Amino acid sequence: MASIAIEAGADRSTRALITPEGVDLRVRLADVSERGIALAIDMAIIVGSLLLLTILAGSVLATMQLESLPIAQIIWMLGFFLLRNFYFTLFECSRRSATPGKRLIGLRVVARDGAALSADAVIARNAMRELELYIPLIFIFSRGEGIEAWIILAGSVWCGIFLLFPLFNRDRLRAGDLIAGTWVLKAPKQKMLPDLTGEKPAEAAFAFTTVQLDTYGVKELQVLESVLRVSEPNAMEAVAGQIRGKIGWTARASESDKEFLSAYYAALRRRLEQRLLFGVRKKDKHDKI
């Protein structure tokens, strides 16, 4: 079975995560784009709640008039400080190990060695945010007023290094991940989809020969599976035409593309799974097993 593991591991974003029970969970790294969107959502939440805090402080000020000024100011300063530094940390310390933004996108922070994610690691990875995110932000918003050109240049290089850090290593670590020994993985909530062979038409009409079934391998079966799950008429028509041509199947007037594809999928899967039980895994159509 070792060959199967290598096959699946060939995907560039898949990493091995071996549980203590000895099963490889084959986790997937989050894309840089996904992390960017998650961050944008989180920043929107931070800015939104800061605005809300300001309005709240303002209304407190308005209703109580005298002496409430320092209280409002304190709320604002502390609120800003806490959000800036602890928003990410607190959420990532929770059971889901993800901020609201990451939850929405379906990501989570995980220790690279697969052990429990410690609070220390979360704090370290988020303290680095100061360097990676807030300094570039401050730098951009200050727009270099009254600063010499070479400082602006040096600053841009500095910001660029940290902002683009995740693009230049294969595990897509940002500097904070590097320091904390963490990475960000995809952790989608997957729904259990129905098995496509469960809803099959009368098989008698579709009797495929062994030769016809040995035309394709596992890879094609999985492509066919995704085509059937999406169920887009044009795609189904194209795929059905291709398969019919390849296996020499003449379509009857009564059969629809979907019926044909479902039947062929069920038959092909049965054939391939049977051979799998005997230790033969036909990878794709070029595999001459």
Next chain:
Amino acid sequence: MDATLRSLRFRREREEAWRELETLLDRAERQAVSRLTDDELLAIPALYRAALSSLSVARATSLDQALVDYLEALCARAYFFVYGSRTSFRERMQRFFALDWPVAVKSIWRETIVSALITFAAALAAYVLVSGDPDWFSAFIPPDMAGGRDPSASTEYLRRTLYDSDSADGLGVFATFLFTHNAQIAIFAFALGFAFCLPSSLLLAYNGCTLGAMFAVFASRNLGFEFAGWIIIHGVTELFAVILAGAAGLRIGWSIGFPGDFSRLAAAEKSGREGAVVMIGVVIMLFVAGLLEGFARQLIVSDVIRYAIGAATAVIWGTYFYRGDRRGLDRD
């Protein structure tokens, strides 16, 4: 031959257990774990192991990609739940104060000494320069930060800045401002260590320069003793905190440059996690310093009491961090 596929029968037999695990995880993640009954909590690891074995079987025998994906996602979720952190927040806090924090601070003692030396050397240099030629002052401290406390100010004015509190109402704001401002600088000093120590050292040196230049101004009017009292009441805590933050930063930079027996990455990870513990402590220290600076300093005008409080904080922090062995407390 049986009409249904073997892999489909396999799925139908186990489906129910997977769904049960899924529902339990949904609830456990959404609400507090304490809302689950004991039976449910005990069921999760068992169901998790069953799902893992299903995953292995499915990978070997089923060609239904959607099923394998589903099981992979489910097992990963359950794995993080089962092997995730077990300690409660309260236990974590107790451990932090009793063990993790002091141990982490003690472990970076070399960097702490370096960091302190940089600060005091810079302070001394600034003091000597400004004493020799007051024009240097503006090089270290920008005018808006000095608030009129520059070499051209009158002795009377300087004395007043040491003892007059503006108004008691503003103290809360002042303390909050000092805390957030200083904490931000400390976090900054830590994060900067990543770039091979240099920016951290510069920040520490700058901090020292400010102190030295200010001291020179007051010392030139024979207010040195009073100024030291004004600084020391909170400065012991605050300077110590900034020095520790810089030290944690230096440790990271150093371990990336000279990783020793580890790989560079592993060394950066190790020092990053240790540094993070120090940093939580630093924020707490700065909170204390903010209180001392914002309230105690403004309300206490006696030099002797100011010195006494400063000395007391030095003794407290010193014994807390560096007192003998903690072998009695087990480290797991």
